[in-house]
Amino acid sequence: MLRLMIVDDEQIIREALSQLIDYESIGYELIATAKNGMEAYDIICDDYPDVVITDIRMPILNGLDLIERSIKSDSHITFILLSGYNDFEYAKQAMKYGVRYYLLKPTDKNELIESLVSIRKERLQEEDSRKLQQQDFLRSLHFPLEQSFIMEALEHQDSFPAVFRKYQVLLALPKNCIYACICSFVEEGYIKSFISDVRKILEASKVPMQFSIVYVKNTAVFIFPAFTLAIQERIESAITRLRYPGQSVTFEAEFLHRDSAEKLFQEIIQKISRFERILLFSEGGDVHEIRNHIASPWMIRRLENSITTAEDIVQAAELIDSVFMDSIPLSTARNLALGLFLQIGPEQEKLPVDAACDFFRRLYSCDTVSGIRELLRVVLVRKDGSCGTHKTGSNIALLKAYIREHLYSENLSLKWLAENYLFVSVGYLSKQFVKEEGMRFSDYLNKERMEEAIRLMTYYQNDNVKHIARQVGFGSNPQYFSQVFKRYTGFPPTEYIEKLKNKI
Structure with a gap:
C-alpha cells in the first residue's frame, strides 16, 4: 500500500477528497490530512507519505513552498497539485520540482483515480527495478557476506536462528529443498582440482551451487538443491569415481538433509566448529581462511x-x-x-x-x-x-x-x-x-530549531530574521520560520527581539 496525504486549507474540500475514493481498493492508505502547508510538512517529517495531494494556494506555507521544502528531505514523494483555472503560472513553477500531476478544481473523481493508479504503476515498476538492482548488488557481495555469516554463526551458536534469519535474505537462502554433500578424504593438495571437477558434475546435472564450498581437514561441503534421489545417486557416483595422481584413498560422498535450510546450516556449523582452520572457496576461485581457535576469539x-x-x-x-x-x-x-x-x-x-x-x-x-x-x-x-x-x-x-x-x-x-x-x-x-x-519527531525538531533561534537572538541581539531563519534550517523562507516561531513562543520574531532589547 502507498501512503497518501491530503492537504487543503478548506475543510469541506479535505473531507470531500477523503471520502471521494475508496483508496484502499486502488492500493493506497490515507494516513493523514492537513489544513495548511506547515502542518503538512510536519506530517511529512513524521509519517513519510509516498503521495501528497495538495492545494497550491494555502496560508503559512503554500503548495509550491511545501513541495520545494519536502523534496529536499525526501525526493521520492510524488505530488498531485490541485488548483483553479488562474493558477497556470504556479503549475509551470511546480514543473521545476518534477511535479507531473496537475488537476483543476473542482476535482474530477475519474481524473484523480487515473493519476493515482498511474503513480502506483510507476512505483511498482520502480520497486521491481530497485529489487533487481538490489539482488544484483547483493550477489556481488555474496562471498564477503558468506564469510561474515560463517564467522557470526560460529560465534553465536546459542542464537543461531536469529543469525540465520538475518543472512537468509541477504544471501537469498531458501527455506528448504537444499542438501549438503559431505565429501571425505579430500586432501588439501588437490582440493582445487576436486572442487573444479565437482562443479562440472553439478553443472552437468543442472544443479546450482547455493553457497561457497566449505573445507575443513580433508572434508569438503557442497550445498545445493537436489530434488530427486536419482540426482543424488548420479552426483555421488560421479564424485567417488574421481581420481588424481598420488591419491591413495577413494573419495566418499554422503548427503545431509534437514526439513529446513536453517536446521541444515545449523548442523553444518556444529560440524565445522571443532576445527581450527576453515576454508571458503568462492565460485570465482577466491579462497578465504577463517581461524577458529577457542583461545583466539574473532x-x-x-x-x-x-x-x-x-x-x-x-x-x-x-x-x-x-x-x-x-x-x-x-x-x-x-x-x-x-x-x-x-x-x-x-x-x-x-x-x-x-x-x-x-x-x-x-x-x-x-x-x-x-x-x-x-x-x-x-x-x-x-x-x-x-x-x-x-x-x-x-x-x-x-x-x-x-x-x-x-x-x-x-x-x-x-x-x-x-x-x-x-x-x-x-x-x-x-x-x-x-x-x-x-513526542513526535517534528515537534522535537521544531523545538530544537526554535531554542537555537532564541539563543541567537539573545546572544547576538540579531534582528535579521532572514539570517536567523537560514541558521536554523528554514532556508530562504523566513515567513515559514516566523509562523513556526510564533506558534512556539506566542510572538512573531521581530516582536520577540524587541522584547529582548527592552530588557537591556
Missing part, C-alpha cells in the same frame, strides 16, 4: 565488544583508527567493516534489507581505508559519549546529536535520517523516537 567480536565498552567517543574512535589503518588492504577493511555492521544482539531489531544495502553501498563506494574509518565512526560510535552498534539507544542518541550539529540543514526528516544516516527502517525509528522522547 577480531570482529573483540573489536565490537571494545567499541561498545569504550569509556568515551575519543577512545572508541581511536580504537577504530588503530584497526583500520591506511596500511591494511582495502578489501580487508571492507570485509571487517561489513562484519562489524552485521554483528547481532538479542536486543536488536531485525536488520532491514534496504538499510543493509544502503550501508553496503556506502561502504563499497569508499575507495580508501580512511573513508571506511569515517563511515564507521558515524555508524558505530555514539555521539553522547557511549558507543554501540544498531542499538535502540544509540539510534536515538545519534539522531539527536546529528540534529544538534545540522540545525541549518533543511533535509532533517525522519525518513532522510533513517535511510541516509542511521541505516534503519523509518517505521522502526519513528516508533522508537516517540517511545523514548515522548
Whole structure:
C-alpha cells in the first residue's frame, strides 16, 4: 500500500477528497490530512507519505513552498497539485520540482483515480527495478557476506536462528529443498582440482551451487538443491569415481538433509566448529581462511565488544583508527567493516534489507581505508559519549546529536535520517523516537530549531530574521520560520527581539 496525504486549507474540500475514493481498493492508505502547508510538512517529517495531494494556494506555507521544502528531505514523494483555472503560472513553477500531476478544481473523481493508479504503476515498476538492482548488488557481495555469516554463526551458536534469519535474505537462502554433500578424504593438495571437477558434475546435472564450498581437514561441503534421489545417486557416483595422481584413498560422498535450510546450516556449523582452520572457496576461485581457535576469539567480536565498552567517543574512535589503518588492504577493511555492521544482539531489531544495502553501498563506494574509518565512526560510535552498534539507544542518541550539529540543514526528516544516516527502517525509528522522547519527531525538531533561534537572538541581539531563519534550517523562507516561531513562543520574531532589547 502507498501512503497518501491530503492537504487543503478548506475543510469541506479535505473531507470531500477523503471520502471521494475508496483508496484502499486502488492500493493506497490515507494516513493523514492537513489544513495548511506547515502542518503538512510536519506530517511529512513524521509519517513519510509516498503521495501528497495538495492545494497550491494555502496560508503559512503554500503548495509550491511545501513541495520545494519536502523534496529536499525526501525526493521520492510524488505530488498531485490541485488548483483553479488562474493558477497556470504556479503549475509551470511546480514543473521545476518534477511535479507531473496537475488537476483543476473542482476535482474530477475519474481524473484523480487515473493519476493515482498511474503513480502506483510507476512505483511498482520502480520497486521491481530497485529489487533487481538490489539482488544484483547483493550477489556481488555474496562471498564477503558468506564469510561474515560463517564467522557470526560460529560465534553465536546459542542464537543461531536469529543469525540465520538475518543472512537468509541477504544471501537469498531458501527455506528448504537444499542438501549438503559431505565429501571425505579430500586432501588439501588437490582440493582445487576436486572442487573444479565437482562443479562440472553439478553443472552437468543442472544443479546450482547455493553457497561457497566449505573445507575443513580433508572434508569438503557442497550445498545445493537436489530434488530427486536419482540426482543424488548420479552426483555421488560421479564424485567417488574421481581420481588424481598420488591419491591413495577413494573419495566418499554422503548427503545431509534437514526439513529446513536453517536446521541444515545449523548442523553444518556444529560440524565445522571443532576445527581450527576453515576454508571458503568462492565460485570465482577466491579462497578465504577463517581461524577458529577457542583461545583466539574473532577480531570482529573483540573489536565490537571494545567499541561498545569504550569509556568515551575519543577512545572508541581511536580504537577504530588503530584497526583500520591506511596500511591494511582495502578489501580487508571492507570485509571487517561489513562484519562489524552485521554483528547481532538479542536486543536488536531485525536488520532491514534496504538499510543493509544502503550501508553496503556506502561502504563499497569508499575507495580508501580512511573513508571506511569515517563511515564507521558515524555508524558505530555514539555521539553522547557511549558507543554501540544498531542499538535502540544509540539510534536515538545519534539522531539527536546529528540534529544538534545540522540545525541549518533543511533535509532533517525522519525518513532522510533513517535511510541516509542511521541505516534503519523509518517505521522502526519513528516508533522508537516517540517511545523514548515522548513526542513526535517534528515537534522535537521544531523545538530544537526554535531554542537555537532564541539563543541567537539573545546572544547576538540579531534582528535579521532572514539570517536567523537560514541558521536554523528554514532556508530562504523566513515567513515559514516566523509562523513556526510564533506558534512556539506566542510572538512573531521581530516582536520577540524587541522584547529582548527592552530588557537591556
